[in-house]
Amino acid sequence: MLRPERKTLPSDDLKASKVLNHIKPLVAGRDVLDALVELIEAAKLTVGDKLPPEVELARRLGVGRSKIREALNAWQKMGIVVRNKGAGTRLAAEIASHSVHMPLTMKLEAESLLRTHAVRRPLEIEAVRLATVEATDQQRKVILARMAELMAVYEAGEDWRPADHRFHNEIFAATGNPLFGQLIAQIQKAFQDIYEAPFGKPHLGQNSIVLHRPMAEAIASGDQISAVNYTTQIMDIVEAEVREIIGAGK
Amino acid sequence: MLRPERKTLPSDDLKASKVLNHIKPLVAGRDVLDALVELIEAAKLTVGDKLPPEVELARRLGVGRSKIREALNAWQKMGIVVRNKGAGTRLAAEIASHSVHMPLTMKLEAESLLRTHAVRRPLEIEAVRLATVEATDQQRKVILARMAELMAVYEAGEDWRPADHRFHNEIFAATGNPLFGQLIAQIQKAFQDIYEAPFGKPHLGQNSIVLHRPMAEAIASGDQISAVNYTTQIMDIVEAEVREIIGAGK
DNA sequence: GAGTCAACTATGTCTGACATTGTTGAGGGG
């Protein structure tokens, strides 16, 4: 009637648990995510590998389980890890492959940067197309005015991003569909949170400023094809800038 | 030497706490965020208003504080609330009117149905395009399998929407970008809540089912142009159906 | 050799406690 005892410990994640001994506990100011990144790098974990369980991570890093969970949940939302009840937490994104020079933190965040941009791109293009079709005469004038304002600020060498923001918001308003503005605002926020942290403020999008004038004029004149064209170019330029910042293209 | 006692309770958040009595506890399957949305709507909270404290929310909704915290932290990341130690949690974004997280308010207006679709459309098309380019061989096979499953269920005259959902989810997964799936899931949720309530279950999208097979095959074979083409047609058909349901075009 | 099933593993959630910080309002001094 007695069931047998299990003596052997399977330990699928030898790599991780072994390195865990060398990880220093968190000192004040150090972030849990940084420590996790350090662990992943040290253990050379790749896609599909299992991370140590929460309790062990918490013990080794000297923090509570809640902090570990918060960090891992954040990563799951970003698609970096996959967590399963009963099973463990596994690496999901390709983050440990190339370009050894760049710290892993930057790689992680660069991934999210590209992903966010990939979602933003079609929304922005469609918003411009809709605006070109739906805008009222009044709105077309305002768009041109915002564009002029943007160019002035830019040529004066000042910080042009607030003006850029107002310009794009006007376009979203002109679509007649508030969802565009709201969704992109969400994405934009995530975007900023990401790229302002690791990369400083690299003035992303600078190379595309000159394209804003013809784009605005295309919207104002109702030229759907040109408007979409210019927007696509702008998005491509921004994407190229992102890839340049994070080094080697995918 | 004795410091005075404080008898008065300041209660800045009268609105919220008052309505809290009427909120029903969470039943299985209901989401914490939905309950919070309901509370915010019922209390007519606007930007800057304070939400009830975590412990009270947890008590009233019949869940642990950890779930409340998880939900509120997620909202903070999205910029919907701002949380401060010592102070409380306050509404940051205008979500009382339109938001992907607030299907309840949108139910009222049939117009938002079209708006939601307008946002979903470019996302879906881009997701298909990306999937066509990025999918692994394995994923292409799974997409074809899901499509076959969908067609079988459809031709058997059963409810095909679960299968349809699985099919599209597989496409989103194949993009390699979890954001597409997440965003569209949000939108999809709002979409369903809207059209299922006022219009019954009109099987939206029925006329486009036949297009799913060539679309899946285009994805599987890497034919970007055809895939985008079929998807565009599908979205156009759905849009036409929506317009028909809500009566007169726009 | 294949299937069964119990022990094990790991995450999800609840509860209670304490730490830390913002807010408030009474009291004292000018």
Add this chain to the structure above:
DNA sequence: CCCCTCAACAATGTCAGACATAGTTGACTC
């Protein structure tokens, strides 16, 4: 009367322990 100080309060941040639930494994049975 106004401003400043400061102690009590309120609310979130964090930790720790416990239980629930679901996936995984491997020895045993047939």
